[in-house]
Amino acid sequence: xxxxxxxxxxxxxxxxxxxxxxxxxxxxxxxxxxxxxxxxxxxxxxxxxxxxxxxxxxxxxxxxxxxxxxxxxxxxxxxxxxxxxxxxxxxxxxxxxxxxxxxxxxxxxxxxxxxxxxxxxxxxxxxxxxxxxxxxxxxxxxxxxxxxxxxxxxxxxxxxxxxxxxxxxxxxxxxxxxxxxxxxxxxxxxxxxxxxxxxxxxxxxxxxxxxxxxxxxxxxxxxxxxxxxxxxxxxxxxxxxxxxxxxxxxxxxxxxxxxxxxxxxxxxxxxxxxxxxxxxxxxxxxxxxxxxxxxxxxxxxxxxxxxxxxxxxxxxxxxxxxxxxxxxxxxxxxxxxxxxxxxxxxxxxxxxxxxxxxxxxxxxxxxxxxxxxxxxxxxxxxxxxxxxxxxxxxxxxxxxxxxxxxxxxxxxxxxxxxxxxxxxxxxxxxxxxxxxxxxxxxxxxxxxxxxxxxxxxxxxxxxxxxxxxxxxxxxxxxxxxxxxxxxxxxxxxxxxxxxxxxxxxxxxxxxxxxxxxxxxxxxxxxxxxxxxxxxxxxxxxxxxxxxxxxxxxxxxxxxxxxxx
Amino acid sequence: xxxxxxxxxxxxxxxxxxxxxxxxxxxxxxxxxxxxxxxxxxxxxxxxxxxxxxxxxxxxxxxxxxxxxxxxxxxxxxxxxxxxxxxxxxxxxxxxxxxxxxxxxxxxxxxxxxxxxxxxxxxxxxxxxxxxxxxxxxxxxxxxxxxxxxxxxxxxxxxxxxxxxxxxxxxxxxxxxxxxxxxxxxxxxxxxxxxxxxxxxxxxxxxxxxxxxxxxxxxxxxxxxxxxxxxxxxxxxxxxxxxxxxxxxxxxxxxxxxxxxxxxxxxxxxxxxxxxxxxxxxxxxxxxxxxxxxxxxxxxxxxxxxxxxxxxxxxxxxxxxxxxxxx
Numbered sequence: 001x002x003x004x005x006x007x008x009x010x011x012x013x014x015x016x017x018x019x020x021x022x023x024x025x026x027x028x029x030x031x032x033x034x035x036x037x038x039x040x041x042x043x044x045x046x047x048x049x050x051x052x053x054x055x056x057x058x059x060x061x062x063x064x065x066x067x068x069x070x071x072x073x074x075x076x077x078x079x080x081x082x083x084x085x086x087x088x089x090x091x092x093x094x095x096x097x098x099x100x101x102x103x104x105x106x107x108x109x110x111x112x113x114x115x116x117x118x119x120x121x122x123x124x125x126x127x128x129x130x131x132x133x134x135x136x137x138x139x140x141x142x143x144x145x146x147x148x149x150x151x152x153x154x155x156x157x158x159x160x161x162x163x164x165x166x167x168x169x170x171x172x173x174x175x176x177x178x179x180x181x182x183x184x185x186x187x188x189x190x191x192x193x194x195x196x197x198x199x200x201x202x203x204x205x206x207x208x209x210x211x212x213x214x215x216x217x218x219x220x221x222x223x224x225x226x227x228x229x230x231x232x233x234x235x236x237x238x239x240x241x242x243x244x245x246x247x248x249x250x251x252x253x254x255x256x257x258x259x260x261x262x263x264x265x266x267x268x269x270x271x272x273x274x275x276x277x278x279x280x281x282x283x284x285x286x287x288x289x290x291x292x293x294x295x296x297x298x299x300x301x302x303x304x305x306x307x308x309x310x311x312x313x314x315x316x317x318x319x320x321x322x323x324x325x326x327x328x329x330x331x332x333x334x335x336x337x338x339x340x341x342x343x344x345x346x347x348x349x350x351x352x353x354x355x356x357x358x359x360x361x362x363x364x365x366x367x368x369x370x371x372x373x374x375x376x377x378x379x380x381x382x383x384x385x386x387x388x389x390x391x392x393x394x395x396x397x398x399x400x401x402x403x404x405x406x407x408x409x410x411x412x413x414x415x416x417x418x419x420x421x422x423x424x425x426x427x428x429x430x431x432x433x434x435x436x437x438x439x440x441x442x443x444x445x446x447x448x449x450x451x452x453x454x455x456x457x458x459x460x461x462x463x464x465x466x467x468x469x470x471x472x473x474x475x476x477x478x479x480x481x482x483x484x485x486x487x488x489x490x491x492x493x494x495x496x497x498x499x500x501x502x503x504x505x506x507x508x509x510x511x512x513x514x515x516x517x518x519x520x521x522x523x524x525x526x527x528x529x530x531x532x533x534x535x536x537x538x539x540x541x542x543x544x545x546x547x548x549x550x551x552x553x554x555x556x557x558x559x560x561x562x563x564x
Numbered sequence: 565x566x567x568x569x570x571x572x573x574x575x576x577x578x579x580x581x582x583x584x585x586x587x588x589x590x591x592x593x594x595x596x597x598x599x600x601x602x603x604x605x606x607x608x609x610x611x612x613x614x615x616x617x618x619x620x621x622x623x624x625x626x627x628x629x630x631x632x633x634x635x636x637x638x639x640x641x642x643x644x645x646x647x648x649x650x651x652x653x654x655x656x657x658x659x660x661x662x663x664x665x666x667x668x669x670x671x672x673x674x675x676x677x678x679x680x681x682x683x684x685x686x687x688x689x690x691x692x693x694x695x696x697x698x699x700x701x702x703x704x705x706x707x708x709x710x711x712x713x714x715x716x717x718x719x720x721x722x723x724x725x726x727x728x729x730x731x732x733x734x735x736x737x738x739x740x741x742x743x744x745x746x747x748x749x750x751x752x753x754x755x756x757x758x759x760x761x762x763x764x765x766x767x768x769x770x771x772x773x774x775x776x777x778x779x780x781x782x783x784x785x786x787x788x789x790x791x792x793x794x795x796x797x798x799x800x801x802x803x804x805x806x807x808x809x810x811x812x813x814x815x816x817x818x819x820x821x822x823x824x825x826x827x828x829x830x831x832x833x834x835x836x837x838x839x840x841x842x843x844x845x846x847x848x849x850x851x852x853x854x855x856x857x858x859x860x861x862x863x864x865x866x867x868x869x870x871x872x873x874x875x876x877x878x879x880x881x882x883x884x885x886x887x888x889x890x891x
């Protein structure tokens with residue numbers, strides 16, 4: 001028998017060892033695999049109404065009445081003149097604490113030694129609240145790590161749309177942030193009259209439960225940000241360029257496509273759009289929460305992607321790409337759409353309607369030329385337009401659970417100060433800064449930002465979002481306010497119903513992950529990387545990987561709100 | 565057979581031979597003796613402990629339904645449930661295949677390119693030309709991926725320099741930086757520009773260790789340039805080539821992150837998703853949580869370890885040193 005060579009590529013003993021390990025592993029797999037199921041990330045449903053522990057609402061009389069009275073919150077009242085501000089809080093608390101608050105910041109962070117901050121500290125009683133700015137573009141994602149590592153100072157501001165980055169936001173909230181219930185329960189009007197005048201609906205949206213199944217574990221875990229309604233986002237059109245080109249304001253999706261074709265000239269660097277994706281679902285009647293809507297005819301929960309209108313929407317987006325009606329670099333996601341529109345290279349931008357006002361202000365300051373206005377509600381194929389609008393808070397200010405009760409009360413003192421509405425000196429200082437340094441009263445009697453004011457006060461988020469104001473109004477340039485008020489009035493009849501009103505839903509983790517991939521796939525189709533014919537396969541994959549479970553989850557949530 | 569015998573008288577004074585017993589030093593004695601070396605090693609040990617071994621121990625959460633908000637011992641053990649979810653995820657396999665594709669491409673195209681650059685560099689005699697050549701191929705390594713990708717978009721993008729030249733000449737818009745079909749080529753170009761020069765440095769160091777007299781002897785024996793390269797240069801740097809190859813095979817599933825993440829939106833996830841971006845989007849900024857991401861990372865690590873052991877074993881069998889000297 002030949003002696004096994006040392007240089008043989010495989011030794012018999014090694015093979016036996018490997019086989020033995022493999023067998024042991026294979027045998028062991030079912031045993032360990034059967035240990036326990038994954039229960040985390042299974043989603044949570046939280047009602048936001050009907051609590052008995054919220055601050056008792058007590059009206060705080062407004063110092064001045066608005067010039068234009070709307071129907072808040074979806075159609076806010078407005079001021080077309082600037083009233084002489086009055087002091088809302090005469091009995092100032094004295095605070096000596098020093099705190100740090102993490103906030104998002106889009107653009108360069110303002111200088112921390114500006115007199116604005118010293119003036120605000122002095123005005124609200126001496127408490128120092130230093131800001132720790134994080135890049136607004138990536139804030140939601142990085143906030144997850146800051147919160148887990150407890151590296152956000154004494155508080156953190158999170159906008160509602162940022163919570164999707166947390167694998168389990170409900171669990172995060174109840175474990176990492178201060179439970180304010182005992183401090184804010186009942187009648188708080190004596191110490192914090194403005195916090196008591198915040199709508200109960202806003203406080204309700206700051207409630208989470210330690211155990212979502214048990215209503216008795218619910219509590220207030222945040223200070224709500226501004227409570228408002230109406231249409232937040234829209235498509236801004238360069239109406240001056242449309243007029244010059246003889247293009248009428250479109251009233252349907254088909255007319256919009258014609259306008260885009262008439263304007264675009266790829267070879268000469270002119271495109272109708274710089275970006276068009278997350279907004280346009282409503283043009284095709286696609287709404288709901290996370291794409292889920294109750295279909296009364298089928299008596300079941302249906303996702304937008306299962307509806308024929310979804311294919312219509314993607315066909316529309318694909319047409320924009322194929323016919324070069326959208327900027328060729330749009331897939332990179334790095335275009336500055338606002339700058340392109342200001343330069344006259346694109347006609348329409350997908351924006352927050354705040355930019356309508358910003359554009360107008362730039363024109364008034366002589367920085368740019370032109371005029372923008374939002375497109376009216378649109379619909380395709382002769383359907384009635386729908387507009388997504390919802391009354392709610394924009395986000396929350398969460399406080400660190402390691403703070404003492406006295407420290408929390410001191411921060412609530414300044415939140416109470418920051419809740420002062422339009423027409424108060426508190427509001428004026430917070431929103432416009434120090435007169436003569438950050439703003440001047442213009443010829444029309446309204447505050448006009450100085451360059452320093454634009455840089456330090458107007459742009460960044462900071463204390464303006466610290467707390468919900470008693471009431472939110474349309475304010476600013478009188479012409480702009482009048483236009484916005486009129487626009488808000490014109491869209492009220494098209495408001496889309498929210499099937500999950502009064503309930504906050506956090507989808508199961510697998511459904512969220514599948515939804516994220518679904519979005520990537522939509523972008524693939526819209527930018528010519530995949531074909532429209534792949535939609536059925538895309539739907540099937542989504543449903544098989546968390547979609548069907550999500551359907552049941554949303555059905556249960558819907559029935560909990562509306563009954564069987 | 566004669567036996568040599570000593571005529572010298574026996575040494576009466578010499579004591580009988582005693583076996584030499586080497587006393588084992590105590591820990592304290594060893595510490596006293598080796599403390600400078602231990603002190604030197606201390607920062608490295610501390611660094612490895614804090615940033616490598618301690619995090620490695622946390623791989624255990626791949627087998628737990630982990631939540632950072634409850635005490636560690638209260639996290640239920642779920643066995644391989646996260647791995648099961650990982651392998652059943654329809655987007656995992658494409659990410660793995662993309663990773664392997666880019667790794668293979670890197671291994672086959674970039675590795676030889678660095679060697680070729682080093683050989684070319686080594687053959688340049690003029691110091692000035694050599695310095696200029698070195699700077700051109702070497703400096704891009706210090707550019708961040710953000711800069712590299714931006715330069716490519718500005719030059720080769722749909723609205724970039726080349727595209728606009730072509731359009732001015734009546735041609736069609738260039739579509740390289742957002743086309744999934746050309747992404748592999750784009751990635752290769754970016755690697756070649758950014759990293760080929762860096763890879764060259766190590767080979768250059770290996771080349772400098774070859775005895776020049778070997779070349780002189782070979783030249784006087786009539787060996788031309790190619791023969792000298794084949795019979796002297798390449799064998800001279802073979803141990804380094806093998807070592808780097810093994811290390812590269814070990815990290816085959818780590819093809820990078822920023823390069824793919826930065827271009828993911830422009831090119832689409834199907835062409836760009838690799839394991840690292842998959843973990844990032846599913847676990848770090850996605851909703852799947854820490855355990856899922858750790859399971860994916862552990863899978864990557866185990867595959868890497870197996871590959872590196874196989875490659876090292878093959879190197880030993882081929883008579884090379886590998887990553888360590890076989891005793």
